[in-house]
Amino acid sequence: MDETTVNISPDFAPMGDSALMVVAGxxxxxxxxxxxxxxxxxxxxxxxxxxxEIVPTYSSFVIHFDPLIFSFDGLTECIADLWECKEVSEDTxxxxxxxxxxxxSDYGLDLESVSALTNLSxxxxxxxxxxxEYLVYALGFSPGFPYLGGxxxxxxxxxxxxxxxxxxxxxxAIADYQTGVYPVSSPGGWRLIGQTPVTMFDPNRxxxxxxxxxxxxxxxxxxSEAEYEEIFEMSSNGTYEVQVL
Amino acid sequence: xxxxxxxxxxxxxxxxxxxxxxxLGVPETGALDKFSFRCANLLTGNHENTPAMEAVLFGxxxxxxxxxxxxxxxxxxxxxxxxxxxxxxxxLLVSAGxxxxxxxxxxxxxxxxxxxxxxxxxxxxxxxxxxYSTYLPGGFGGYGGRALKDGDFLNIGIAKENFAxxxxxxxxxxxxxxxxxxxxxxxQDGMFTPAAIQTLxxxxxEVTPNSDRMxxxxxxxxxxxxxxxxxxxxxxxxxxxxxxxxxxPIILLSDRGTTGGYTKIATVISADRSKLAQLxxxxxxxxxxxxxxxxxxxxxxxxxxxxxxxxDGRVPLNIKVNxxxxxxxxxxxxxxxxxxxxxVTYKTxxxxxxxxxxxxLEIAE
Numbered sequence: 001m002d003e004t005t006v007n008i009s010p011d012f013a014p015m016g017d018s019a020l021m022v023v024a025g026x027x028x029x030x031x032x033x034x035x036x037x038x039x040x041x042x043x044x045x046x047x048x049x050x051x052x053e054i055v056p057t058y059s060s061f062v063i064h065f066d067p068l069i070f071s072f073d074g075l076t077e078c079i080a081d082l083w084e085c086k087e088v089s090e091d092t093x094x095x096x097x098x099x100x101x102x103x104x105s106d107y108g109l110d111l112e113s114v115s116a117l118t119n120l121s122x123x124x125x126x127x128x129x130x131x132x133e134y135l136v137y138a139l140g141f142s143p144g145f146p147y148l149g150g151x152x153x154x155x156x157x158x159x160x161x162x163x164x165x166x167x168x169x170x171x172x173a174i175a176d177y178q179t180g181v182y183p184v185s186s187p188g189g190w191r192l193i194g195q196t197p198v199t200m201f202d203p204n205r206x207x208x209x210x211x212x213x214x215x216x217x218x219x220x221x222x223x224s225e226a227e228y229e230e231i232f233e234m235s236s237n238g239t240y241e242v243q244v245l
Numbered sequence: 246x247x248x249x250x251x252x253x254x255x256x257x258x259x260x261x262x263x264x265x266x267x268x269l270g271v272p273e274t275g276a277l278d279k280f281s282f283r284c285a286n287l288l289t290g291n292h293e294n295t296p297a298m299e300a301v302l303f304g305x306x307x308x309x310x311x312x313x314x315x316x317x318x319x320x321x322x323x324x325x326x327x328x329x330x331x332x333x334x335x336x337l338l339v340s341a342g343x344x345x346x347x348x349x350x351x352x353x354x355x356x357x358x359x360x361x362x363x364x365x366x367x368x369x370x371x372x373x374x375x376x377y378s379t380y381l382p383g384g385f386g387g388y389g390g391r392a393l394k395d396g397d398f399l400n401i402g403i404a405k406e407n408f409a410x411x412x413x414x415x416x417x418x419x420x421x422x423x424x425x426x427x428x429x430x431x432x433q434d435g436m437f438t439p440a441a442i443q444t445l446x447x448x449x450x451e452v453t454p455n456s457d458r459m460x461x462x463x464x465x466x467x468x469x470x471x472x473x474x475x476x477x478x479x480x481x482x483x484x485x486x487x488x489x490x491x492x493x494p495i496i497l498l499s500d501r502g503t504t505g506g507y508t509k510i511a512t513v514i515s516a517d518r519s520k521l522a523q524l525x526x527x528x529x530x531x532x533x534x535x536x537x538x539x540x541x542x543x544x545x546x547x548x549x550x551x552x553x554x555x556x557d558g559r560v561p562l563n564i565k566v567n568x569x570x571x572x573x574x575x576x577x578x579x580x581x582x583x584x585x586x587x588x589v590t591y592k593t594x595x596x597x598x599x600x601x602x603x604x605x606l607e608i609a610e
Contacts, residue, residue, distance in 0.1 A: 013432030016512030017540035019482035021432040028477060055267040055480045057504050062480030067515070067541045068548065139270040140478060140504030143383055147478070184383070201269070203373050203385040209269045 005031045010083050012076045017067045020075055023060040028149060032059045033137050037214040042082055056213045057138045096133055096216040096245040101172050102228045103194035103221055110191035117157050126221055128152045133216040144183035144201025144209045148217060151179045163189030170196045197232035198242060210242055249397040251306040258365060258387035259299045263376035267503040274378040275499050277522035278356055281319035285360035287554035288316035288336045290408035295364035296377035300357045304347030309339050314362035314410045320354020320420060320523050322347040334417040336410035354420035354523035362404035412554060422528035424520050427535045428511040436508045441468040446532050454526040458500040461524055467492030470508060478506040484513035516543035571595060
């Protein structure tokens with residue numbers, strides 16, 4: 001594995017005439033992703049004309065721009081000039097969001113298999129999964145799906161051999177080195193270990209997603225079905241507020 | 246109000262797309278053929294980003310309950326009003342009780358845009374995350390998050406005051422079953438063999454029927470990767486050509502995922518977006534590499550085509566000389582977009598068949 005992480009200078013890759021991919025590094029690491037997030041914050045405050053939207057992923061970001069307003073060459077020059085800028089933008093406002101999660105039984109159909117695969121007790125798996133703060137590297141796959149890194153290697157498990165046709169909304173799942181939450185019901189091949197009653201993504205809310213790229217998530221075990229139902233009820237009618245650290 | 250008598254193959258409400266939410270994994274969505282969509286609105290005096298209908302292959306049957314200005318642009322799906330063929334790319338006036346229907350594609354594109362003066366509004370047509378575009382997989386945007394159905398009713402917004410219609414887009418685009426799409430290499434052309442780049446630009450690819458609003462899937466010679474098809478999941482753009490392990494290119498469109506883990510060999514230029522959106526399943530395409538500079542110039546030319554309709558939604562002033570429209574320019578030789586009696590003298594050029602004559606125009610209030 002390549003030990004070098006953040007690129008000394010940005011790597012520019014054109015994506016047509018109206019989008020530019022800026023590569024900050026060539027691996028999945030907190031350091032590279034934070035460079036991505038920080039550069040985006042710095043670029044946003046420049047208020048350059050013609051910038052339509054900036055989309056972060058693990059180790060790069062894509063700037064969508066209007067080439068009739070801002071030229072491709074002008075844009076790459078301006079970004080290169082800012083690359084050395086070390087100061088963390090004031091716009092960076094990351095938070096840790098606590099996601100209540102009911103682990104196991106009908107809520108996490110694969111928890112037993114994870115326990116068997118890892119030679120850990122169910123309680124140990126829950127303990128390990130819920131003690132880490134996971135960085136939201138990016139959201140993608142489906143609206144509001146967070147790609148979380150930092151899963152403890154003791155609970156790494158391969159994907160299911162046969163993906164499920166439908167994974168319930170709110171399912172908390174793991175696959176290889178990743179963990180995530182299915183914000184809407186969708187097909188999926190990750191192993192389900194729990195479920196959150198919180199509506200992670202609602203297109204009609206003013207802030208549709210509970211988490212943004214660069215935030216952290218920590219899963220907090222729920223003790224009973226009654227508590228799950230109570231939070232579910234409140235989240236569904238918009239009266240539940242997630243705890244934020 | 247209008248009534249959808251028959252919904253057609255897939256008729257959705259779209260606008261120019263959802264901007265600013267891709268970082269949350271929300272696709273851009275919106276009209277695939279943005280040029281035709283914008284044009285339809287300008288032809289009915291609307292702001293260019295007013296929600297309009299996108300109809301695919303077999304268009305809807307629509308009954309109007311009021312006299313209305315409408316416009317149909319994009320692919321030619323054989324529109325008729327009360328059984329009489331009507332033109333695309335111009336303002337049409339339909340009467341209360343009239344029925345617009347489509348008898349099917351003609352080989353000139355597959356997506357039509359239907360706009361109405363005032364736009365489509367109503368309780369069920371809501372802006373979600375800043376856009377009226379329908380995102381079918383997510384079930385939000387447009388008309389209740391779904392495609393239009395038989396028996397739906399849509400309300401009409403307030404049309405522009407004093408809109409007189411009679412607009413025509415000169416030199417509209419046309420579409421065929423053998424198109425050349427111009428591309429810019431990248432972002433990951435370096436992850437393919439040199440032979441793959443050669444293959445892409447010298448071969449003909451067929452548009453397969455399992456293409457949809459997410460992507461246009463192609464069949465043709467395999468494109469070979471240097472070290473496998475996967476990259477760390479990264480961002481996407483309209484028109485980017487991704488190549489999965491089977492080596493068959495997929496051109497990503499409006500409803501594409503915001504992130505993807507396959508290598509992307511090249512990107513179709515913005516000026517060819519309409520051509521891309523109008524590709525006919527079974528048709529053939531070739532790719533031609535162009536420079537950034539050329540792509541931007543082509544886009545500028547295309548914008549100029551629309552700009553005749555852009556300012557105040559009016560075409561440049563023109564006069565008819567023996568039935569032929571002649572443009573009028575102002576004292577700076579710019580197309581006159583409106584009459585300003587105080588400050589400008591107007592002029593135009595007419596020909597007697599042998600020689601041009603510049604004439605000055607005096608405009609009376």
